[in-house]
Amino acid sequence: MTDPIYPWLDPIEVRRLAEGLMRPHREPTMTVEDAGFDQGFVGYATERPALPMVAQPPFPPQQNQQVVQPPASARVMSQPEQPATPEPTRARGPFLDRITRFRDWMHSQFSATGIFILDREGAVIFDESNHGRLHFLARSLALASRRQGAAGGNVHVKIGAGATLEVIPVDTAYGCLVLGAVVPDALPPASVAAVMDALALVSSPPNGNS
């Protein structure tokens, strides 16, 4: 078969994507309003950024958020890897502290009004409330933008006047986590790269433990 073409493609992945497209459409499982949109809904998807981190990693901790440790199944799906960003110099603390620091950093750096984190099965790792209706949408978008064996790209969806849901799949020591962040405007590629690095960092278990 045509050697100049196939080395450029993953035929199995191409077939999987194509077959998904050829299936008859499913009726929407929720209305626009159910999905958390208002009538100002518009949608958008972008490519994965390739720019370096520009913001500093998060620090100060806070309390009172729903936090669930990644399930054991998620931990064994992917072997821990060295994070792409450098270790912070101070002690990082337990997972709750690290994730809340990350939340605060998202608030301060990007004016995020809410974030949630899902694992690759769609289970909620962290949700600071009021965004439950966006979980399904975020996971669907993340799956749709993800290629087998490769990291997915970020996707953003305008969910109302002055509110955009930024969906960022991040490969971490616990496998792929999906970050959903409600921000005023879509994040530029450099910011998305910074967020990916920061979440990978705070999700990496210190000394192999969380």
Next chain:
Amino acid sequence: MISIAVSSQKGGVGKTTVSINLAHAFARAGVRTLLVDADPQGSVGLSLTRQSRLLTGFYDYLADPGIPLERLIVPTRLETFSLVASGQASDYEAGGAGMGAHLARVRAFLRSVAARGFDLCLIDTAAGLFGVTGDVIASSDAIMIPQQAEPLGIRSVPKLLEGLNRLRVMNPRLSVLGVCLTMVQHDLAESTEAAAALRQLLPPEMVFQTQIPRDGLFVRASARGLPIGVLEDGAGAQAVFDALRSEIEMKLEPNGARG
């Protein structure tokens, strides 16, 4: 009414040629057809109307909510065939490259086309699956994808499929009619091999049986501002687009997409 976006990841694959001649094939079959030029380069308009740059068109409609559809429609000598030119506003004047910005307006446009009594709205989009093109796809009932039968074009297929999967999240009702091989050169091994590779790569139902050959007739038709079927010796080429039309009709009817 059904709306079909004619789109591709890559430029120069024959979208405009397919759009013009396919729209003409539908119109000849009695389908009230509106061909919309949603490419800022205005290739449909440049091909079929000499004064296209003076016409108010699709991008003007997006930019100005005060413009009614009636001002855009250009009739042709074939009663069932009308055009909407690209217009004088560019995509940048209409709001820049961000996708989603014109979704509501594109949908309003399609509602107006349906209310005007058209059976089919065929939309020739700019290359890529973002910006206004993304909004058109996210608003359309169906999409068909011309794909040049050459190795470089085939390599863009994964990107195309990823983009379509994302857009389908936004528009779950989008029916993917399939990929149509264009500019097929039977006397060129690389072209026939690329066509064969694509057919092996994709599910059979995703690739149209009809292929569009590379043919000097298309250049002549474009030079004269006519669909190829109107040329004296264009009957053979017209038969190709009639076959493509039949395939599309068969694909649409089982899905009940045609309303």
